[in-house]
Amino acid sequence: MKKILFFENSPLLQKAIQLILSNNHIYEITIVDSLTKFEKENHIRVFDLIISHIDLIKMHTKNKNFDFQKFLLMYEKFDSIKEFKDMNFIHFIEKPFTSEELKKKIDFILGVHEKDIKISNNKVTDDKLNQHAKDAVEKWLREEAPKFAKEVIRDEILKLIS
Structure with a gap:
């Protein structure tokens, strides 16, 4: 099971990510809405992917070494992503995006293929x-x-x- 940490303070986006990824048994999603919870979860567990808005990451991860983790940063047109472009462990998705675009991006980053999803869904007899x-x-x-x-x-x- 792929573990995802979703760091977002918007209840609407929190619910959306749950709905987008809840229809299969490949992802285990942990949602946090504050820096304290983010740091606590990130300290006690290893995640395959951290998803957050670029502003939250900019504010809360300065001077920290995250080279070993994968990030998916949501950003808007006016956000600057230059400082992250050279980091090969950081992926981006521009808002607004569809649920299908987000799901495909997450699947791509984590190496999940359509056949994996079908196999996982077939576990239900x-x-x-x-x-x-x-x-x-x-x-x-x-x-x-x-x-x-x-x-x-x-x-x-x-x-x-x-």
């Missing part, structure tokens, strides 16, 4: 999938269907009365 579907349908029938049935019955009674 047909039996597990069928059981999950049955459970979901049964839950809907217990909790939601009665509400609809009451409305249908009410509508039919009103039709008969009028």
Whole structure:
């Protein structure tokens, strides 16, 4: 499993990264929103990739040696990336980007190929999938269907009365 540390203070981007990478079992995502949490997580665990906005990295990683880690820095047109261009462990993605562009970039950086994703997704057996579907349908029938049935019955009674 590839470990990713996402350092971002925007709840919207935090949720987006979870949604983009949650559909397969290749990535383990840790999200932090402060320097303290970033340094703590980065100290106690080894990550395959750190994703952050370029400003957060500029502010919080001055004079630190990150040569052994891979970074994906999000930046906007007006951000200066010159100081990072010669560092071969840093990759860039310009905002705005689509979820597909971000996913492809992450896959490329970490060497994940489409076949790896398919193999990972195939770990879910047909039996597990069928059981999950049955459970979901049964839950809907217990909790939601009665509400609809009451409305249908009410509508039919009103039709008969009028």
